[in-house]
Amino acid sequence: MPCLLKVALNKDKNEEAQKEVEMALFSLSNINGVTEMKKELYLKEITEIIKHHQERLNLTQLAYQSTWEFLIFRYENDKSLAETIVNELHFSREATRELEKLTECVNRKMKENKLEKNEMQEIQILMRWLRLLNNFFISCKLWKEEHAEVERRVVSLFRTTKVKEKRISDLCISLIATIAKSEAVGVDDLLKGGIVDVAFEEIHCLTLEIDTFTYCLELLKEICDRIKILIAQRYDVGMLRTMRTEIFEVFEEDGYEDLIVSFQEMLPFFVDECFQYGLSKNYEDYFIRF
Structure with missing residues (x-):
């Protein structure tokens, strides 16, 4: 690792040096999170690499994503990195910006019907960012307004x-479900970012695939569970009723409650077949009662 970091810190702009930097960072990204290491061995160097790119934009998209991947993998085992990742290096802001650039490219090529499966680098890097964001929101407990921008970008994507x-x-949709369960994102943030809208929209699709349907149920149950906890904690009832109205009553004309009840006999099948944690076989758990 020290040798790879030394190569990655090379700031020469010639093509050969840049290729070596990219290969070094890509290699570092393949050191998975199970491998424990003291942050003194890498944090100063990785922080310098990220900050230099933020100022000069000297790395390729793959190299920059790989740098963050190495750091987020370390974060899974060392939560003391939260301050550096969230507040100093602004991971959510950076991820949003990269997703925007990659999405523009992918959308343009989709319109032109020029997507070549398994060959288009932008798609592969975009998918790497989405997986990395999933890891981040599983671990992150520190709120930052920038998280909401990620949410909106993923919903749009x-x-x-x-x-x-x-x-x-x-x-x-997998990342959306993870964000809904993250301690770093509040229920009101889920409303503002459009995650709740997506869940309701998708759950009414007659051709919805079983895994997507399960993710949506997981998301809606998580929101219900959070509000129930706030009720139990004697949170502002008026505010909770307003929140419930914003979440559910807009969709009453679409028959959300009737839809869930109609799946009463099938819910055990969805829960057992999809192996999704946190789901309930009791359809009442997907509603909020005052």
Whole structure:
């Protein structure tokens, strides 16, 4: 690792040096999170690499994503990195910016019907970012306004890719469910970012695939569970009622409650077949009662 970090710190702009930097960072990204190491061995160097890119944009998209992948993998075992990742290096802001650039490229090529499966680098890097964000939100407990921007970007990406690029939309809906369960994101943030809208929209699709349907149920149950906890803690009842109204009553005309009840006999099948943690076989758990 010290040798790879030394190569990655090379700031020469010639093509050969840049290729060596990219290969070094890509190699570092393949050191998985199970491998424990003291942050004194890497944090100063990785922070310097990220900050230099933020100032000079000297890395390729793959190299920059690989740098963050190495750091987020370390974060899974060392939560003391939260301050550096969230507040100093602004991971959510950086991920949003990279997703925007990659999404523009993918959308343009989808319109031109120029996507070549398993060959387009932008798709592969985009998918790597989505997987990395999933790891981040599983671990992160530190709120930052920038998280909401990630949420909105992922929701938008899901909507634009769910027809023509299922590989990406599947990762998006999985990430959306993870964000809904993250301690770093509040219920009101889920409303503002459009995650709740996506869940309701998708759950009413007659051709919805079983895994997507399960993710949506998981998401809605998580929101119900959070509000129930706030009720138990004697949180502001008026505010909770307003929140419930915002979440559910807008969709009453679409028959959300009737839809869930209609799945009463099938819920055990969904829970057992999809192996999704946190789901309940009791349809009442997907509602909020005052």
